[in-house]
Amino acid sequence: MFFKITHQDSQSGARAGEIQTDHGIIETPIFMPVGTAGTVKAVHQAELKEDIKAQIILGNTYHLYLRPGLDTIEKAGGLHKFNGWDKPILTDSGGYQVYSLSDRRKIKEEGATFSSHIDGSKHLFTPENVMDIQRTIGADIIMAFDECTPYPCDYKYAKNSMDMTHRWLKRCCSRFDTTEPKYGYNQTLFPIVQGSVYKDLRAKSAEFIASMNREGNAIGGLSVGEPAEDMYAMTEVVTAILPKDKPRYLMGVGTPVNLLESIALGIDMFDCVMPTRNARNGMLFTSQGIVNIRNEKWKNDFSAIDPALPSFLNDYYTKAYLRHLIISKEILGAQIASIQNLTFYLWLMKEAREQIKQNTFASWKPKMIKQISNRL
């Protein structure tokens, strides 16, 4: 993996760059659509590539490990071959899913035991086997196995958890560095900063993560319920410490506004289920603001969903039609809304890159935030 920063905004931490992988180049800042079980819900691979213009998608280690299982993925020749997505893939480590299972899991030094949400079967994730699993899935970017702390989280728990995440990271690196990719292309490992909402812990964790000297770094344990100011404050502490010349990935974030604010703090990569999950509930992100398409006001609105956005949706569909589909629980409603929201997220990242390149990001950001925060 090779990362180069092509432009640095002079008035903020924002930067534009390129991550080169064996599955192609990722332009940063970038948003990565979440493909939990090897599919970005309700979206065809061709639409992701040609319409939404996604450059990298996520897969979830926990979900893919349980279903279809490693045997099938390995026989397919890796996840890219299995799901027909030939651009880069990042897999999360399963740490977040295991954390979400709350009463179905137990975390100890060795790793995390959990029972499957599908059939209740018992499993153990360790730093070592999570590296092996991600090798087998065949992600271009592999995430370290960490503990994602809840919010709120007392200082002592946060510190102990962070220390364990650091010990786990050493085990991850050691396993990763002594194993080989399975499918002939390179894989890289990103460690994850933890430390809850405590500045000193975040700083300590960032220093430790930086010292591991991997090709990219991530910030985890945010966007789990804490106020946005805390999230930005933690991100600022961490980005000041993480090396400038490596991509920084803020995990699980977030709203379009969160993305722009975090780009200003020096974040390069994002992922979040929000655009697709909210789409299925009828909440649309558009270039002109937020739309609750279930609202009566759209009943007879025959205008395009987001005319300012380049999308094939404009050639076929209107707000009134999409409202009808969502209210009628028609699958096509989830399809259209998901494409809209992802197209918007990717468009917003492209606009941000352009503004950074023209050194106008700092003045553009507040205007764009106002525009897209509008409740239509």
Added chain:
Amino acid sequence: MFFKITHQDSQSGARAGEIQTDHGIIETPIFMPVGTAGTVKAVHQAELKEDIKAQIILGNTYHLYLRPGLDTIEKAGGLHKFNGWDKPILTDSGGYQVYSLSDRRKIKEEGATFSSHIDGSKHLFTPENVMDIQRTIGADIIMAFDECTPYPCDYKYAKNSMDMTHRWLKRCCSRFDTTEPKYGYNQTLFPIVQGSVYKDLRAKSAEFIASMNREGNAIGGLSVGEPAEDMYAMTEVVTAILPKDKPRYLMGVGTPVNLLESIALGIDMFDCVMPTRNARNGMLFTSQGIVNIRNEKWKNDFSAIDPALPSFLNDYYTKAYLRHLIISKEILGAQIASIQNLTFYLWLMKEAREQIKQNTFASWKPKMIKQISNRL
């Protein structure tokens, strides 16, 4: 509407033709994907047109009348404008849906009262207002309001019901002929033959329907549980009587084999929810036979779903991936399987047309039936 038969098979009743409408030409024999609530479930309009190559789709009067409602459809400028489908649309009359409601409806001479499956509200469909509703929906082909008899159905009920359907038809024609299209393009009305599985009733009904001299005719009340032999026998009785120079539409039919057998009897048009409904349950129709994609045998089968069929699906997806999606209840599974089944149905109709044109339909049919009946 204008219909011309371009080829007549010399060894069967099969014929190839063209129906010309103000929204374009429909080549027959044709299968019409069902778009109940103004959407063919899980399929984008662009996919219907460019990938599946649908030439006409169905809408359901009952569903569209309840949701989004006539006010919205009329303000949109008709269903084509509302749902972004600019090729021909046929609407069923609501008779079949009202019949399906069983304990929620009451049929009398005036019409059918029923309560909405959505909110329990009470409604009355009459031959007259169902014509008005379909005028407002803006279908190119409008269906008469009929009573669809259940199976089994005693002779007396079937006869009385048929007589009422005939009386209703007169009222439909009288209303249709004294009203105008609303959106500047022509609409045409197809009457429906009833008579359950009684040959004398079917003959009598076909004679009555033929005497109304409309531009096309339909056969209803079949594919409601009767043995396939009965369905073919009734179809044969009816097609012998219905005028040769007008399109014949066998409503709600059916399996791919049903289609080929009925084409041989002189049927030109079909609709059925089977390809899309079965798709969502993981049953695939392919050019090589029937696939239950949930079956363990496809778990590690990385071949294309139906390589012999021209489809973009072949560029992205495999049987193993589709199996994973269907088992994981992922929306993309329903999308892919629906496209596969509809692409196959439309491909089969295209093949049938070609065979009729080459006068090889009669020898081709048994071979194709064997091939597509294969359980893979």
